[in-house]
Amino acid sequence: MNALIISALLGVVMMFSSFLLKDRSTVRSMAIAGLLLLLVVNVLEMNGVEFFNINTRDMIVFDRFALLFNTIAFLSTLLYLLLSAKEMAKVGVYFADYLALIFFILCGVILVSSFKSLLILFLGIEIISIPLYILTGSDKRNLKSNEAALKYFLLGTFSTGLMLMGIALIYGAQGSFYSVDISKIAGETPSALLIAGMLLLFFSMSFKVSAAPFHFWTPDVYDGAPTVFTSFMATIVKAAVFVAFIRLFDEAFGLLHLQWQLLVAVITALTLFIGNITAVFQQSVKRMLAYSSIAQAGFMMLSLYAMNADAKEGLMLYVAAYSFATIGIFAVLIKMSDYTFEGFNGFAKHQPLLAATTTIFLLSLAGIPLTAGFLSKFYMLKAALGTGKHLWLVIVAVLMAAVSVYYYFRVIQAMYFKEGEGQPMEVSKPFKWTLVVLAALIILLGIFPNILLSWLYF
Amino acid sequence: MIPVLLILIPLLAGLASFFIKNDKTVRSWALFSSLLTVVVAVLAVTVLKENKYLAHQCEWIPALGSSFSVKLDGMGQLLCLLTGIAYPLIFLGTWNSQYKNAKNFFALMLLSQAGLMGVFVAMDALLFYFFWELALIPVYFLCSQWGGEKRIRVTFKFFIYTFLGSVLMLIGILYLQSQTPNKSFGIQDFYNLDLPGKTQSWVFWLFFLAFAIKMPIFPFHTWQPDAYEQSPTATTMVLSGIMVKMGLLGLLRWLLPVLPIASYSWGDVTMSLAVAGIIYASLIAIRQDDIKRLVAYSSIAHIGLMCAAIFAENKSGTQGVMIQMFNHGINIIGLWIIVEIIEKRFGTRKMSELGGLAQKAPVMAIFFVIIALANIALPLTNAFVGEFLMFNGLLNAKSQYSLWFTVFAGVGIILGAVYTLNMIRKIFYGATNQVTEAAQDLKLNEKLSLGIIVALIFWIGVYPQAILNITDGISQTILEQTDISHLFKK
Secondary structure: OHHHHHHHHHHHHHHHHHHHOOOHHHHHHHHHHHHHHHHHHHHHHHOOOOOOOOOOOOOEOOOHHHHHHHHHHHHHHHHHHHHHHHHHHHHOOOHHHHHHHHHHHHHHHHHHHHEOEHHHHHHHHHHHHHHHHHHHOOOOOOHHHHHHHHHHHHHHHHHHHHHHHHHHHHHHHHOOOEHHHHHHHHOOOOOHHHHHHHHHHHHHHHHHOOOOOOOOHHHHHHHHOOHHHHHHHHHHHHHHHHHHHHHHHHHHOHHHHHHHHHHHHHHHHHHHHHHHHHHHOOOEHHHHHHHHHHHHHHHHHHHHHHOOHHHHHHHHHHHHHHHHHHHHHHHHHHHOOOOEHHHHOOHHHHOHHHHHHHHHHHHHHHOOOOOHHHHHHHHHHHHHHHOOOOHHHHHHHHHHHHHHHHHHHHHHHHHHHOOOOOOOOOOOHHHHHHHHHHHHHHHHHHHOOHHHHHHHOO | OHHHHHHHHHHHHHHHHOOOOOHHHHHHHHHHHHHHHHHHHHHHHHOOOOHHHHEEEEEEEHHHOEEEEEEOOHHHHHHHHHHHHHHHHHHHHOOOOOOOOHHHHHHHHHHHHHHHHHHHHEOEHHHHHHHHHHHHHHHHHHHHHHOOOOHHHHHHHHHHHHHHHHHHHHHHHHHHHHHOOOOOOEHHHHHHOOOOHHHHHHHHHHHHHHHHHHOOOOOOOOHHHHHHHHOOHHHHHHHHHHHHHHHHHHHHHHHOOOOHHHHHHOHHHHHHHHHHHHHHHHHHHHOOOEHHHHHHHHHHHHHHHHHHHHHHOOHHHHHHHHHHHHHHHHHHHHHHHHHHHHHHHHOOOEHHHOOOHHHHOHHHHHHHHHHHHHHOOOOOOHHHHHHHHHHHHHHOOOOOOHHHHHHHHHHHHHHHHHHHHHHHHHHHOOOOOOOOOOOOOOOHHHHHHHHHHHHHHHHHHHOOHHHHHHHHHHHHHHHHHHOOHHHHHO
16 A cells, blocks of 8 residues: 555656656656655555555455565566656656656556455556557657557557456456456356356456567557556556466466366466567567567466466566566667667677676576576466366467577577677666676576565465 | 585685686686695595585575585596696696686686585585576686687587586476475485386486486587687687586486486497497597597597496496596596697697607607597596496396497497597607607696696506595495385286
């Protein structure tokens, strides 16, 4: 509850800050301080310190799962702002507004990770989506950005509509918005109304996490949006929606698991296949990362498929590993003028430190041991094997992991083994250090995942 | 204690190397630290043979049932000894080769050593997998950055190939872990598993593919000649001398004892593949003109024999494989050192462009001939002992086709003599030509490293018992664990 209220307040503060503060760097520092505050109060809440006591009628419950995810999300956002906040200023003139929108999105993130009622879920998803539409189109003079925003808006509202429809049907069947009530009655014979509602929810959530075949918007939107916002969209937001997805299907439809498991298996396999295979053929690193985010979503879907203790633990690790690595790569990418693979040629010679950290991020995404990416993939495979069914899904997953090595390593090859001019780029010391911290975090989590996961219990 | 040191010394030395600016300093530093590793490895085999020095276990990821468990059993001791000896030999033998960004080169070499040591001592499946992949990463960078013209494509193929194999193994490991009663990755828990034959059957292939790609076994070998040819020779030595042993060790430690029924029932298939590989690779080796490619194909043949002997599942075969793992590592590094010398001096690896070197560089010729003869297992050389034991094992294998396997593998040996002697003839005898006219003989560092190798060749050739004693216990343990004869009596 601490973080929810403070993030909402911070959003408002940031919005008005541009009236009072003319200097952008002050606004930036304020946002970073605000995020630190969020992180602190959230960690305090994990340790039992609550500043606000509001009766939400159990519509929002901050359990360990939610709090841990919020911590990861705040930490990622903090690192993201440290790395890329300056770049936001280059997108347009409304610097403070962008930061305000990010705080509002965090508000939504907190809601969707801790909802117990479908109303809150809907509210959270909308609070996330609407600022995102704006951020996508924030580069007003760029035609691609506008197109992406429009595309995102139209498809996004359509899927939100589906979700609303689903919620309505479920309410019709069960007479309640609470996940607890929905699951209770579902234990007997589920009514057609409930199944229809569940499917609609499933499809709309699949859309939000860009699972195939609902992924078509993703490459265009990620590619068209200003890179600095793509980074945020592809990591923290996506992870939050995933957490909501898991929560929804665990708590509301957990007893129907066997009914929807096969459907999830098929969608997972499809997502893995389409995401990875298409990423192989990309020429632009940014677009490759968009497809890779689909591919990674496929891996995260495995946790939805398995839905056991391993899966939930693993998802936490996965979102942390994936967010850290992706934020890092995007932070480097933003600094470049040429987004193609060739643009990375000879990068290691001109920017050895950036190249080394980027390599660690890529290795993590590819799932090479010693990085968090490996253990998170490992958890997913373990969870999926733990179900004891659909072994083919696990095989598809590892085959696709091998495919993913191909496109991630193309960047490494370009950086290290190919000769190139190297692009002029201004890189500050703090930027470098933040990247090093990020890389260190990834390796630390890759060796001792317990640091993170022990928060889930105790 | 010792196994942790064996991993830590090269690891820390490697990380430190990244920060040494001077090329000469980093070269000496790498040699120094690798000598330190040898000392520790030798100590492990000779003085500190007690269990408390050779094993170490501590908690790592308890939530996953994995612990940091390392131990030097006989096979581990032998392979760590090989790894320990190999690196100083490599550094010494290629002392005069210049590398761009030398600090990165030596750092990655040392890191690969740390990874390899880890593979040889890990007694926890997850840890094993960790090191298995970690050993690969530095080698990938080494080959791609300092290799030949086609290096990027070739090493990429190599990387993806082996990565694919290892992720399949990962599924196998995960599955076995899920079957253990206490959800543990410990090797002893894996050994205690008693899975039904049908399950063992498919898990077997998950593991075998990973190992077969690594060794490599026909028909999974296609990455190997290209990768050996394109890599910088120092890395080729690591690849062929030590890394292939990862696959053999995998079979001996993680496959046969864990899945004995499947190993028995698929034994004929794998032995056929291995023996087919011997003939196939030997035939291709005869046609090669490039020395590097020739040695690469001969390596496939040798590994094929070792793989076949492993599946013979008897004492003679297993002990033969153990000693031959060591011998093959030493011998092939010796061959590569000379190949590197030839390439650096004359700028070519083509046998057709060389000739008459024996007149100009007699010392080199002597060393080369000795090592090459060891490579075809002449009596008094180390490989003779290994191959003799392996053939003996192969002939006495439980398989009904054992005679055929032995005969065909024997043909491979004859073919081996053909291409090796042919190579000696083409390079060292005949008339000198423009290229070899101004040949110089060996330098001190080259004499030193080759001298050590030749000494080892003769020492093991005359007194193999020293090595056989190290691995006697572990071979026995593996065979007892692999023995399924009690199932037949029922």
